[in-house]
Amino acid sequence: MSYQMIKKQFKLGLFTALIGNLLWLGMVNVSADDTVISDSPTVSALTKKVEAAKIAAKAAAEKIVAEKAAAAAKAALATNTNMVSEVAVEYTANTYPAGQCTWGAKEMAPWVGNYWGNGGDWAASAAALGYEVGTTPKVGAIAVWTDGGYGHVAYVTDVAANGHIQVKESNYGGVYYPSNVRGFFDPTTTSEGTVSYIYPPAGV
Known part of the structure; x- marks a missing residue:
């Protein structure tokens, strides 16, 4: 084989190796970027779930407090009745069976x-x-x-x-x-x- 042919093949081998290394580095970078991109929504979703759980717990606690207050008010009203009926009265003849x-x-x-x-x-x-x-x-x-x-x-x-x-x-x-x-x-x-x-x- 002539010197020119050997030199040409050597250059072709170097070029092929260089291209291969560049492609490999590109795949690594893309994979790393994909990992970051795929991880970010997961963390965000978890954060949103935690915040939603806190809001729901607060709402439930406020509901319990409101229900207890309403029950206490109702009990107080029943206990503190003025024993007077606030109604309009119609005085009518007695139609119940006599003697009962x-x-x-x-x-x-x-x-x-x-x-x-x-x-x-x-x-x-x-x-x-x-x-x-x-x-x-x-x-x-x-x-x-x-x-x-x-x-x-x-x-x-x-x-x-x-x-x-x-x-x-x-x-x-x-x-x-x-x-x-x-x-x-x-x-x-x-x-x-x-x-x-x-x-x-x-x-x-």
Whole structure:
């Protein structure tokens, strides 16, 4: 082989090696760049998730605080009732069956509605119409007992310091006209069941 041919092949080999090295370096740089590019969104996404979790946790905590405050306000309102019903009253003729406890209660308290059902239904019926209902006795209120049957109602005429009451009632103890049959008694220990009170409208 001549010297010129050897020199030419040597130069070609150097050129090929140089091109190969350049291509290899380019691939390394591209791979490194790709790694950086692919890693960056992952870190960003994680950061966004952490921030979103913090916001959600704060919102949940604020919701719990708001719910507790609302519950406390509702409880305070129930406890601090003024025992006066702020309702418009229609005074109508008594249509309950004569001699029944419902009839006697409306005779004593004309502000009572005519379609409140059996005695045991009165507290729920009155509350649905906007009447104030509670568990503290008051003169002029209607006492309502729910015994699981028809229930019983009576008109409160006196309240003692110990919580005992006197009432006028019908269809109790064989008496069918509104009368004070029992004197003072504990309204929470009678056979008529759980007691509540419908408070009279303002001005009554």
